[in-house]
Structures are given as structure tokens and as C-alpha cells.
Amino acid sequence: MLTPQVYFDSFKMKSLLKYFVLLFCLHFNDGSQSFRCDYTYNPIVRGWFKHIVVPANWYDARLRCALEGAVLASPTSNKMRTEITKFINVSGNEEACTEIFTGIHATFAKGAYISVEGIPLSKIPQFWAPNEPDNKEDKESCLTLNSNGDLADVSCDTTRPFICYRAVDSKKRINECGTIDPEYRLDARTNSCYKFHTVARNYSRAFFTCYAEGGHLAVINSDTEATVLKELFARYPGGHMLGNFWKDVAFVGIHDWGERWDFRSIHGKTLVETGYGTFSGGEPNNFTPGEQCGAIYRSGKLDDLWCDRPAPFICEKDPDYPDVCRAETDE
Incomplete structure (x- = not known):
């Protein structure tokens, strides 16, 4: 019969083995042929x-x-x-x-x-x-x-x-986010991958971009995730973004469904259901009017923004979607 210490050591060894197998698969099996x-x-x-x-x-x-x-x-x-x-x-x-x-x-x-x-x-x-x-x-x-x-x-x-x-001979390899795009980074706090887009697009084009990359406009599900996006935003000072647009706010995955002040996520959930609905002071205000798309300030708090005007945006991606497949080759 195994003693508790021996059992623990055996469990730890198996965990380490699984970790190295995962790394091996990531670097060798999910290479340029995946x-x-x-x-x-x-x-x-x-x-x-x-x-x-x-x-x-x-x-x-x-x-x-x-x-x-x-x-x-x-x-x-x-x-x-x-x-x-x-x-x-x-x-x-x-x-x-x-x-x-x-x-x-x-x-x-x-x-x-x-x-x-x-x-x-x-x-x-x-x-x-x-x-x-x-x-x-x-x-x-x-x-x-x-x-x-x-x-x-x-x-x-x-x-x-x-x-x-x-x-198949492209040099880029699949990373931990299940994509060849190195700008997607996995955050262990949320187990989601994020990418900050400094090339400003209107809300529709931002949605299109995240969708094509295998993700979606970031949906904030907790105070923790708001902190994650706040820290991500801080890595991109306004001076690092080219173009004439507001650089202290970025599109995320919420919008006003047309029933005034009824903000929901792009997945159809209310902000209460998503788990985060903290707007900046005085927001949303539907300024001038027409601010029906959701955004985040550098503070991590939400804002309503014009849908048709370009802004930076944040994409979120499940590291397991889309699935990654390996090419069936004779090599």
C-alpha cells in the first residue's frame, strides 16, 4: 500500500509528465503542418x-x-x-x-x-x-x-x-491560443486569449475582424476580466497608435439593442448576466445621440460610443476554438 507521501510524489510526477507531453505536442505536433x-x-x-x-x-x-x-x-x-x-x-x-x-x-x-x-x-x-x-x-x-x-x-x-x-510550409506555428497570430496572449486569470487592435475600425468592421480571427469582441464577465483588459490597454499608449481617432477608449462586445439603454453582450446576455456592467461616471449618455456600441476606457470601466466611428478594439478568443487539426502527410 502506498504511503501518502509516495502517493503525492507519484501524482506530482504524473502531472509533470502530462505538462511536458503537452509542451511536446505544442512545439512539435502543432507546428507548421497544423x-x-x-x-x-x-x-x-x-x-x-x-x-x-x-x-x-x-x-x-x-x-x-x-x-x-x-x-x-x-x-x-x-x-x-x-x-x-x-x-x-x-x-x-x-x-x-x-x-x-x-x-x-x-x-x-x-x-x-x-x-x-x-x-x-x-x-x-x-x-x-x-x-x-x-x-x-x-x-x-x-x-x-x-x-x-x-x-x-x-x-x-x-x-x-x-x-x-x-x-503547409508556412513558417508560423500554432501557439497556446490555438492560432498562428502571435498577438493573441493567454491570460491564466480568465483562461481566455486577448488581442488589442491598434488599427481603428468601426464597430461592424471590428466585429468582422475578431470573428475572422476565430474570436469575438471581448465580453467582460467579471471585475477580474475588467482588470485584465485594463492592463492590456495600458500596454498601448496613444502615441503607439497611428491615425486621428480617440485613443483612450476601445470597442468591446456589448451594444445597445435599440431599446434605449438596453445594453447587452454580442451573445445576447444582459450586463447583469454577463457579470460586469460598471460604466464610467456619467455613462452611458448617448451623446449627440448615436452612441449605441459598447467600449471600455483605460480605467477598465464601460462607455457607450458611436458605432460608425473608428476606434481601437479588443478581441477575445477561446484557446480551444476553432479546433486545430494536423495535416495528414506522408512525412
């Missing part, structure tokens, strides 16, 4: 694909892929062209010639087409749809790919589905 499980690994092109079927304009598609740690996919080789076209016709109707946006564009200079990775069109296999390219009304600077593998030029402001792609 990525988000909402992407599918393709061994033919040695990369990860995600087909986003909700149409977006080209600029939002490019941004969405970049925020997810990928690029807007382009048929930069015959292999890529073949694999991308497999995603396009989800209905199975080959006559539909459904189009998706590619990462090939001429938004920097008219007619100077390159992929988002910087590959010029002259180095990309070109199979054009009938009567394309035509640069209709001199407004078509983005390329689509249809289910036949043919390219066409369209306006970048139109909307199409798209595919994000991440090469």
Missing part, C-alpha cells in the same frame, strides 16, 4: 482550403482570408486550378459555371494583374471564359474562376463566394 479544422488539408497542393460560400466583395474576401491566417486562393499552377475548381460547383450542376473570386487583381494599377502573393499574371496558367477579359466600362480589376476552370474579369465591388488557402 491549422484550423474549419480548413481542409489537400495533399496534392500541400495546403489548406476553406470554401466560403456566402458571397463578399473582393476586398472583404481578401481581408477575411488574411485575418484567418491564409490568402485568397488563386489558380497559380495547373494543380491549384484543378483543386480549386473542385470546390466551386457545390450544387453539382456543371452547366451553372458558378464563379468564385480569386486572389488575382489589378487594384494597385489598371491592367497590372498579380496574385495576392505577388505572382504576376504572366506566370499563371491562363484559361479565359468566352469574350474575357473585356474590362467592361473600365471597371473590372478582379478575376474570378468558374467551375470549368476559366478566368474572367469583374468589378471588385461585386460579390462572389471565395476560397482561402494556406500553404
Whole structure:
């Protein structure tokens, strides 16, 4: 029979072993061959694909892929062209010639087409749809790919589905927050990961950014979490943020639902239910009016802010979401 001391030592040894196994998995198994499980690994092109079927304009598609740690996919080789076209016709109707946006564009200079990775069109296999390219009304600077593998030029402001792609040999590795983004840091007090965005965006774009990164605008659930965000905010003095905007307040995940003073979290809970509702003195005041989106002062207290004006913002991420998967390779 084990003595209490021997039992304790055995338990401690097992705990240490689990800790080192976790570290081993983090540094070796979740390396450059691991990525988000909402992407599918393709061994033919040695990369990860995600087909986003909700149409977006080209600029939002490019941004969405970049925020997810990928690029807007382009048929930069015959292999890529073949694999991308497999995603396009989800209905199975080959006559539909459904189009998706590619990462090939001429938004920097008219007619100077390159992929988002910087590959010029002259180095990309070109199979054009009938009567394309035509640069209709001199407004078509983005390329689509249809289910036949043919390219066409369209306006970048139109909307199409798209595919994000991440090469398996990318150097960035998955961190403790389950992301390749090193700016997300895990805080042991809340077991959540946070990122402070110094590039100001309006509330809608801030929400979009956090969502694409696998998180959400930070929702404060306790005084402790308010302290965590206050300390995070303190790391970013106003002088470290570029642009003409208010730098002492940052968007978080609460807003007024339109019924005056009914502030709730982006997950639908009242501030009482979330566990934190301490506003700064005199707030909320719906100044001028139109302040229907929630923010946090450097003091850690809440404020109501204009939704349509840019501000820095804080994203929160569950370290276990999205799930991380390892590429099935022969290596």
C-alpha cells in the first residue's frame, strides 16, 4: 500500500509528465503542418482550403482570408486550378459555371494583374471564359474562376463566394491560443486569449475582424476580466497608435439593442448576466445621440460610443476554438 507521501510524489510526477507531453505536442505536433479544422488539408497542393460560400466583395474576401491566417486562393499552377475548381460547383450542376473570386487583381494599377502573393499574371496558367477579359466600362480589376476552370474579369465591388488557402510550409506555428497570430496572449486569470487592435475600425468592421480571427469582441464577465483588459490597454499608449481617432477608449462586445439603454453582450446576455456592467461616471449618455456600441476606457470601466466611428478594439478568443487539426502527410 502506498504511503501518502509516495502517493503525492507519484501524482506530482504524473502531472509533470502530462505538462511536458503537452509542451511536446505544442512545439512539435502543432507546428507548421497544423491549422484550423474549419480548413481542409489537400495533399496534392500541400495546403489548406476553406470554401466560403456566402458571397463578399473582393476586398472583404481578401481581408477575411488574411485575418484567418491564409490568402485568397488563386489558380497559380495547373494543380491549384484543378483543386480549386473542385470546390466551386457545390450544387453539382456543371452547366451553372458558378464563379468564385480569386486572389488575382489589378487594384494597385489598371491592367497590372498579380496574385495576392505577388505572382504576376504572366506566370499563371491562363484559361479565359468566352469574350474575357473585356474590362467592361473600365471597371473590372478582379478575376474570378468558374467551375470549368476559366478566368474572367469583374468589378471588385461585386460579390462572389471565395476560397482561402494556406500553404503547409508556412513558417508560423500554432501557439497556446490555438492560432498562428502571435498577438493573441493567454491570460491564466480568465483562461481566455486577448488581442488589442491598434488599427481603428468601426464597430461592424471590428466585429468582422475578431470573428475572422476565430474570436469575438471581448465580453467582460467579471471585475477580474475588467482588470485584465485594463492592463492590456495600458500596454498601448496613444502615441503607439497611428491615425486621428480617440485613443483612450476601445470597442468591446456589448451594444445597445435599440431599446434605449438596453445594453447587452454580442451573445445576447444582459450586463447583469454577463457579470460586469460598471460604466464610467456619467455613462452611458448617448451623446449627440448615436452612441449605441459598447467600449471600455483605460480605467477598465464601460462607455457607450458611436458605432460608425473608428476606434481601437479588443478581441477575445477561446484557446480551444476553432479546433486545430494536423495535416495528414506522408512525412
